Amino acid sequence: MAEEAPAWVTELRLVDHHCHSVVGGELDAAAFGALLTEAHLPTVRAPAVAEPGAPEGIDPFDSKLGLAVRRECAPLLDLPRHAPAADYLARRAELGAEEAARRLFAASGTELLFVDHGYRGEELLDLDALAALAHAPVAEVVRLEAVAEDLAARGVSAEAYPNALAGEIARRAETAVACKSILAYRYGFDVAPTRPAPAEVALAAERWLGSPRGGRHSAVPGAEGRHAAAVAQGRHAAGVADAHTDPDGRGALPLTDPVLLRHALWCGVDAGLPLQIHTGFGDSDEDLHRANPALLTAFCRATQDTGTPIVLLHCYPYHREAAWLAQVFRHVYFDVSLASSYAGHRASELLAEALELAPFGKLLYASDAFGLPELYLIAARGFRRSLAEVLGGWIASGEATEEDARRVAGMLAAGNARRLYRV
């Protein structure tokens, strides 16, 4: 199917409105495998000893995503389609990670990348290096909670914090295309939808930053959420220094207070750029049902006259609920990224479900790729295949003309993102 996709699909250039950067350098099998799963614990092949929680090891390639690496990426590394995982990893090492990445990015047909570099950024290539590797311009997405934690690490006082955060986000937004919230990871969407009162924020900031050690803490590198936060808090409580992340022996200071999270979110609303919100599919730091975008209905109601578009990321398995939000609120947009990469050929079903209610101008393409250049290629291939299958199906069944289908394909691939982000 992918091979037979019509030219109006294969020739589309993509705007990837949400992704991360890639790991620099070579990866061994365990590290590569760990980047093929949203599980926190390392998944290794056939471990010699039984481990807690896994009677035997489960091969990370035994998944739709693992099949996709062998199917989509192997030929670009001069191997047969469906080459065994071991052959793939050996050939990748032989070519070198950089050459492999260049080939994979080139084949993805991505012309523009919007990158959230606030998560484990120190483990990944910086944006310039990514742009060079991808041969495509890269624009930045401001991760609100990371900005807050940077401020805290730099010793901002509790009194200054509320305005300082607003100012810093506004400043960062000047050179960015979007802001992004990870409220789902840090708490959940079961918070008040409204802007918190200044007095509430002041109190919460005092709790967070007012303690003797508070303002001196370093930020949490790579704190995607509760898991990292718990690890960091554990280190803090134990007074343990972490040589890699915390060279000065200071504890970390993750932002998990719901009032401060709402404050950061509304600073994002005020920044005026499209506001991306992580929803649905993510790692085990979140409670999935508390990341259901439908829980943001009241927040969408509260922001509908602000002029700030809301962009729901990922959404799976709640993408039909996200599509409803995009249907009933003019300022709501969404994607079905990440799950679409994991789901293999089922990505077309996810696209079809998303388009049941979504106005065609509201759905965007994204890879949400992280770490592996393979994931940008797999996302792009899966997206093109889905367009060919779903929109091609419109034509075949007479649901729409070829002209309409082509036009909608262009909107989903790049046009909607260009209009929304004004790029």
Next chain:
Amino acid sequence: MAEEAPAWVTELRLVDHHCHSVVGGELDAAAFGALLTEAHLPTVRAPAVAEPGAPEGIDPFDSKLGLAVRRECAPLLDLPRHAPAADYLARRAELGAEEAARRLFAASGTELLFVDHGYRGEELLDLDALAALAHAPVAEVVRLEAVAEDLAARGVSAEAYPNALAGEIARRAETAVACKSILAYRYGFDVAPTRPAPAEVALAAERWLGSPRGGRHSAVPGAEGRHAAAVAQGRHAAGVADAHTDPDGRGALPLTDPVLLRHALWCGVDAGLPLQIHTGFGDSDEDLHRANPALLTAFCRATQDTGTPIVLLHCYPYHREAAWLAQVFRHVYFDVSLASSYAGHRASELLAEALELAPFGKLLYASDAFGLPELYLIAARGFRRSLAEVLGGWIASGEATEEDARRVAGMLAAGNARRLYRV
């Protein structure tokens, strides 16, 4: 596919067990477009100036529903299938709305319409005019909250209200086929499932009607829910008269108190007619997740021995949960209306999902059409196409015989509604 549907599908006459009436008179492009979406704000084509929340206008025809108008309706107005939207609107104006409506209704093959006229009824044709246009008998569905608000507008006292509402609903039920609750719009399903105690109802009625201005307020015309209610309350608070809806300058009095909503709901149970409940897909006045029919499980348990059937309307994207309720409770029925119209050819997938758990005797056809005669036709065409695809698929795959498939088609199209509503 629609063209090739077998005669046992195309010849079926439909009972539309839940719809509204149509707008009388001509519509311009903006008004027509606004009736193709569940968004509140007008969606217009390519606006000259940017509007808050929408960097550029999004064409209301750029949706599955917009495609369906061009695909299904254009040929009935003597245009080619997939004619451009502008051509469609021009031809519709040329023919006149009434002639267009006659053609669309006739092609829908609907033999009986159950109409909820309690929502924006004053903007729509009355039931006699609708019956004449549709060449089909029309029966009434009593909208419980509208009856309560009518009583309030007529100055009922707080003391009299509880019994007066019960009496008025019972009276209205005598000439109706069903009652209907919009609890989902006015509050949500997170209420106690039980009949409220008389003392609670008395207190709540006193709060609602006992204030000096309370009993004199006019009802809210077209109050589908929170949005309209908020607008009305805003007017009330500001003491502003609305020339169209409130000629006497009196404020409006929407029913939003959860105790009174439960009281109205149980008056509906007592009326003995099938009790329709809006669930799932609707406009932005509701919180979608609080309209999940699964939240009504305890209410279904509480009503299972009353003799009153519960009929869950729309349900999407929670139609699998609704099907579960229909599976485990003998008195629960449901439909997948509204979303089926919006979803284009994906309506067949919704039907297939609904039939995973639903006993065949529990699923009904409805259009939930509102305003545009196009929506009755699109719903009917989509339903026939879905029957052809899903039940035709049973035959093709050997899941059922043609005789069984035909029989089930007849149950879904009309038989279940005739048995349930005793018509």
Next chain:
Amino acid sequence: MAEEAPAWVTELRLVDHHCHSVVGGELDAAAFGALLTEAHLPTVRAPAVAEPGAPEGIDPFDSKLGLAVRRECAPLLDLPRHAPAADYLARRAELGAEEAARRLFAASGTELLFVDHGYRGEELLDLDALAALAHAPVAEVVRLEAVAEDLAARGVSAEAYPNALAGEIARRAETAVACKSILAYRYGFDVAPTRPAPAEVALAAERWLGSPRGGRHSAVPGAEGRHAAAVAQGRHAAGVADAHTDPDGRGALPLTDPVLLRHALWCGVDAGLPLQIHTGFGDSDEDLHRANPALLTAFCRATQDTGTPIVLLHCYPYHREAAWLAQVFRHVYFDVSLASSYAGHRASELLAEALELAPFGKLLYASDAFGLPELYLIAARGFRRSLAEVLGGWIASGEATEEDARRVAGMLAAGNARRLYRV
């Protein structure tokens, strides 16, 4: 499709990791029909008089499951495929239930059955009789709440209860393959995810067992959940003896206290065997949305380092959420049993949805059959058909090689269960 399934599917032997036993003896039409539905009230054909909640009777064969009996089972009883229900029941009676059961079990290709005998066990064949009928070894699943209720019925004191339950579960686990929780039926997943404190448990045990009559109560036979519990409590409150279930005239003592339910759950964790948890689709005793496995995220987080695998049963319509849990937690496994039997040919869609996120090593086969031998056959046939359609589709579309598809089929059918349960 089922007929054309490739040999690598039809020749697979299945491990049914969760089912119940079958009714011994002959069944009349009403009893047979009642076992084709998850509704509590008997569903009978064309009743002479109208019954509350059902304007007319709905034939239990008018469902996907009813079609499956006629399609899959009739030929094994020497009838034509799709034979009428009446013919099927007549032929079944003619052959005798035992011969019918032998034929149905043999055709299912099941090589190993894990049986929960704690629900209505007294109405069903014991495990030895089941093994003889099925010509397959049977292993036991320990139903935690039933063990607790047995202890209570035997007069355990409130002081002794906490340790006695832990000891009894550990003892029972020695000869079993798994423990199972029905927290969803008895309360819901909206409980604290943590092990309750000993003082809390002691207090709750005192409430449950400390009353004068407490320790003397007999257990509740067949108490799947709230419905049976309510019936039992009603009897208890009224001091009414139930000749069948309670020959001594003592009231019943269902376990419904959330603290004690959590205590029992954690005794299950401590037992070290894989811990099965009923989630999703079940009968009307549960609130479906409170049985959503996503609500167990925090519990999965709390148990991930205990060494006890968590196995989510049924899951529908929340199987995509269950697959997410299996994706992000190494120790979480799941199935889509029960709904897969009810859904007919749509079982393949459920399998495809489950495999969007699920690592291939985490999804298991089960029938969850109860009462009727037909249900084991229908589950097995549906599962094979789904493998042929979904994994065959991987091959046809080039998503995977035939070798990979075959290997994954073997994992789902038996390999994963053998590895997980160490059998």
